Amino acid sequence: MTPSADPSAPATRPGRRLKLLAVTACPTGIAHTYMAAEKLTQAAEALGHDIKVETQGSIGAENVLTDNDVSQADGVIVAADKDVDSSRFVGKRLLVVGVAEGIHHPERLIERVMAAPVHEGGGGPGWGAGGGGGVGSPGAPGVLGPGWGAGRGTVYKALMNGVSYMIPFVVVGGLLIAVSLALGGHPRPDGGLVIPDGTFWKHVNDIGVIGFTLMVPILSGYIAYAIGDRPALVPGMIGGWIANTGALYDSKSGAGFIGAIVTGFLAGYLVLWIKRIRVPRFVRPIMPIIVIPVVATSVLGLFFIYVLGRPIAWVFEHLTGWLDGLTGTSAALLGVLLGLMIAFDMGGPVNKTAFLFGAGLVSKNPEIMGMCAAAIPVPPLGQGLATLLRRGMFSEQERETGLAALFMGFFGITEGAIPFAAARPARVIPANMMGGAVAGAIAGLASVGDSVPHGGPIVAVLGAVSGVAMFFVAIGVGMVVTALTTVTLMAWGRGERGGVVGDRAGAAADAGAVAEPAARARRVSGAGVGTAGAGVGAAPVAAGAGVASEVLSGYLTARTVRLGLAAVRKDAAIRELAEVLAGTGQVRDVDALVTAALAREELGTTGLGEEIAIPHAKTDAVTAPVVGFARSAEGIEWGALDGSKARLIFMIAVPEAFAGDEHLRILALLARKLLDPGFRERLLEAEGEGAVLGVLAEVR
Numbered sequence: 001m002t003p004s005a006d007p008s009a010p011a012t013r014p015g016r017r018l019k020l021l022a023v024t025a026c027p028t029g030i031a032h033t034y035m036a037a038e039k040l041t042q043a044a045e046a047l048g049h050d051i052k053v054e055t056q057g058s059i060g061a062e063n064v065l066t067d068n069d070v071s072q073a074d075g076v077i078v079a080a081d082k083d084v085d086s087s088r089f090v091g092k093r094l095l096v097v098g099v100a101e102g103i104h105h106p107e108r109l110i111e112r113v114m115a116a117p118v119h120e121g122g123g124g125p126g127w128g129a130g131g132g133g134g135v136g137s138p139g140a141p142g143v144l145g146p147g148w149g150a151g152r153g154t155v156y157k158a159l160m161n162g163v164s165y166m167i168p169f170v171v172v173g174g175l176l177i178a179v180s181l182a183l184g185g186h187p188r189p190d191g192g193l194v195i196p197d198g199t200f201w202k203h204v205n206d207i208g209v210i211g212f213t214l215m216v217p218i219l220s221g222y223i224a225y226a227i228g229d230r231p232a233l234v235p236g237m238i239g240g241w242i243a244n245t246g247a248l249y250d251s252k253s254g255a256g257f258i259g260a261i262v263t264g265f266l267a268g269y270l271v272l273w274i275k276r277i278r279v280p281r282f283v284r285p286i287m288p289i290i291v292i293p294v295v296a297t298s299v300l301g302l303f304f305i306y307v308l309g310r311p312i313a314w315v316f317e318h319l320t321g322w323l324d325g326l327t328g329t330s331a332a333l334l335g336v337l338l339g340l341m342i343a344f345d346m347g348g349p350v351n352k353t354a355f356l357f358g359a360g361l362v363s364k365n366p367e368i369m370g371m372c373a374a375a376i377p378v379p380p381l382g383q384g385l386a387t388l389l390r391r392g393m394f395s396e397q398e399r400e401t402g403l404a405a406l407f408m409g410f411f412g413i414t415e416g417a418i419p420f421a422a423a424r425p426a427r428v429i430p431a432n433m434m435g436g437a438v439a440g441a442i443a444g445l446a447s448v449g450d451s452v453p454h455g456g457p458i459v460a461v462l463g464a465v466s467g468v469a470m471f472f473v474a475i476g477v478g479m480v481v482t483a484l485t486t487v488t489l490m491a492w493g494r495g496e497r498g499g500v501v502g503d504r505a506g507a508a509a510d511a512g513a514v515a516e517p518a519a520r521a522r523r524v525s526g527a528g529v530g531t532a533g534a535g536v537g538a539a540p541v542a543a544g545a546g547v548a549s550e551v552l553s554g555y556l557t558a559r560t561v562r563l564g565l566a567a568v569r570k571d572a573a574i575r576e577l578a579e580v581l582a583g584t585g586q587v588r589d590v591d592a593l594v595t596a597a598l599a600r601e602e603l604g605t606t607g608l609g610e611e612i613a614i615p616h617a618k619t620d621a622v623t624a625p626v627v628g629f630a631r632s633a634e635g636i637e638w639g640a641l642d643g644s645k646a647r648l649i650f651m652i653a654v655p656e657a658f659a660g661d662e663h664l665r666i667l668a669l670l671a672r673k674l675l676d677p678g679f680r681e682r683l684l685e686a687e688g689e690g691a692v693l694g695v696l697a698e699v700r
Contacts (some may be wrong), residue, residue: 018049018074020113021065021089025056025080026099034668035608036079036102038675043106051110055668056084075113077102082157083226086119094119120284155265162223162264163422166215167397170419171404173211178411180205181458212415216244219422220260220267227268228275231288235271235296239263242304246349249309256347257418259312263304270296312349331367331444338368339375339440339478343432346379346414346421359453366449370465373412374443374474375436376455380409380416381475382435382482383428390487392595393602396656398423409479412456420486427489435482439474446470551696552670555652556627558689559583565632565649571598573636574615577628577651584626592621593653607638612674613646614667617653625654629692631684648674648683673699 022040026032037053044051054065065088070076075093078084079102086094095116101109184201186194195202220240224232242248243259255262274292283291341354358372387394387402394402401419408416421428449466452459457475465471551557562580567573571594578593587593596617600606607613613636628651635645652667673679679698686692 018110018114019072020044020049020051020075020077020110021069021073021092022051022053022077022102023056023065023080023084024053024099024102025082025084032099032103032608032671034671035675036099036106038672039103039106040077040079040109042675043110047107047110049110056080056082075116076119077109077113079109083161089119092119093117158223158226158265158268159261160423161226162219162221162261163419164397165222166219166422167401167419169211169215169218170415171401173208173213173215174408174413174416175404176204176208176211178208178408178413180208181411213244215415215418216254216257216260217241219257220264223261223264224267224271227265228271229288231275231292232268232271232296234293235300236264236267238297239267239300239304242301243308246309246313249305249313251309251313251349252352255308255312255349256345256351257422258345259304259308261422262308263300266303267296267300270300315349315353331371331447332441333444334368335371335374335440335442335444336437337440338371339378339436339438340433342372342375342414342440343379343436343482344429346418346432351414355453358450366451366466367444367447369450369453370448370467370471371440371443373450373455373459373465374439374448374471375478376412376414377409377457377475378435378439378478378482379414379421379432380405381479382432383417383420383486384409385479385483386431386486389483390490392592392599393487393490394599410456411458412454414455424490428486431482431485431489434485435478435480438481439478442474442477443471446474448474551693552627552699555625556629556693556696557584558693560626560628561689561692562628562630563689563692565630565636567632568634568636570601570613570636570638570646573630573632573646573649574598574601574651577615577630577649578653580630581622581626581628581651581653586624586626587622587653589621593617593619596621597651597653605639607640607644607646608671608674609640609642609644610674610680611635611644611647612680613638613640613648614650614652614670616651616667618656619653620656622653622655625652627652629696648680669699 022037024033024036024040026036033055037055040053041051052065052069053063055062067088070088070092073092075095076089078086078094078096079099080096081099084096086096093113093116095109095113097109180195180201184195184199184204186196195205217237217240220243221233221237224236224239240260240263243263244254244256246252246254271292274296275287279287279291338354338358341350344350355372355376358369361368384402384404384406387399387405391399398420405416405420417428417432421432446467448471450459450464451466452464454464457472459465460468460471560580560583562577565573565576567576574597575590575594578587578590578597581587581593582590596619597615600617601615605613606615630649630651632645632647632649635647636649638646640646650670679695682695683692686695
């Protein structure tokens, strides 16, 4: 019987040619995805085995594994730092590791895969310890999800998974509520807006409320899904709904997005624990669709209602009582406290305590509601402003969410800031609280009053606020404080995660370098290397070197080659290369291009090791795809994991709206070719732009 027919066979005959499959994927889906694929292919060929590798890159899945491939395979290697569906590999030996392992130790992975456990579905024994870059001892049981890295990287990736699915619900729900209030709301005699029942705009408002209601269980459900796969989705979503429904545990307010994060992780890891329980073979098929969801949902739901819910209700009740005792204290101090509470959890129990406290005193002491009303819009307005002040620190999705947050903030929808807070709570929540505290203090000192239980600039526009000028001053100063604090904290934390949605620890494998570098190519001598000040293309072309006038589909030409970089630091090198690219006339804004390239570096260094770096950016600072190449005689520290300095540096820039993915295909080809030590040697030795282009013409 062949191993493909009996995958549980303990070993394979020595010397037998194996049929192996692999999937490679890195967080950004560019260089390391293809480098790992190339390394695995080379190693399999050297060991006398057949292998087919599916790459899941930014251009989509290529060389996709078919059902026939899987049925005939002896084993499967998943070298990935993002979620890879392994349900198609049930019944096959499955080894799950980080993408860096596919680059570092491909031979070892091929040896280990035949000792890997058989994947039984639903994250069973076949799920290895993924990600991150470290792989435990052979046979170490997997405790995380499919393809997720260990430790902090797993937590961050799971959180980002939830946030990415939640954002559309926040934007759709918030904008529909805001639009319905703006176009269908009627001023009340005492101020504020009301939408008449049964009207068109009331129905639009109701749809928006549904979107807002769903955002919390969606956040929880997809955090759980990232950890425990499909069986964790139902308990995660139901757990999030319970967390957001305070009436289920005798609280006047639900736990909001913070409660959703808690239930998401609890559901994910609870499902993983249940998966590890050995059950009879006849029960296994119904485990992921019946047993695990029912058991996990029941346990998590009851645990939240009876254990976690009671402390939340207690906190809500006692915070309200504590605030009642502060009404005679300094107005500024009370404003600070209310602002801190409003901005802390943006709709959770702490926020609701402060809001209901102010709303309950509207008729007796409108100044207290005025403090709350000034703080309410500060988180979304501040985060929206931050995305405008430092665009390069945020992803395109965040920049779009920032515009929506500004709109929601105008209508007093604090939840517009939740996507930012969920993505990087350690930076955004303190920034929100500082801005909220400042706004509340200014409103308190100025005795700003609000006669309706609502906040944001809209209540002033509709005439519900006394002291309108100071009300806008309080909001304006608060949002500026939040925005500046946010970008400052993000700048300080670049070494840890950076400002962009992405995590340096979580993307460590994508930033990784080849762990088995070939001998360093000899240093380039001074001969033939252009001076830093020489114009692009000024160096003489070596005899016979005019092999190609343009390479890489014409994106790289003699005009975009610099043989001797003057820069000695990464940021200076990126700027110098951006200026080289500007010589093509296809760069609108050099500063914007540099900002975009540095923002990409914050996701994880583009230093690939082996003295190679490939910085890249997708930005409207360029009008067409363009590629530059430069050499550094002494090398530039680029943060590569193998410690090598970058001497061969390619810079790729494409417009945001560039149709198609040819530039990513070229990057994949380039990354693969650069694995060849002979190719790197020739590139280092080439004298003159023509010779360099001749070598690069080999990239096909």
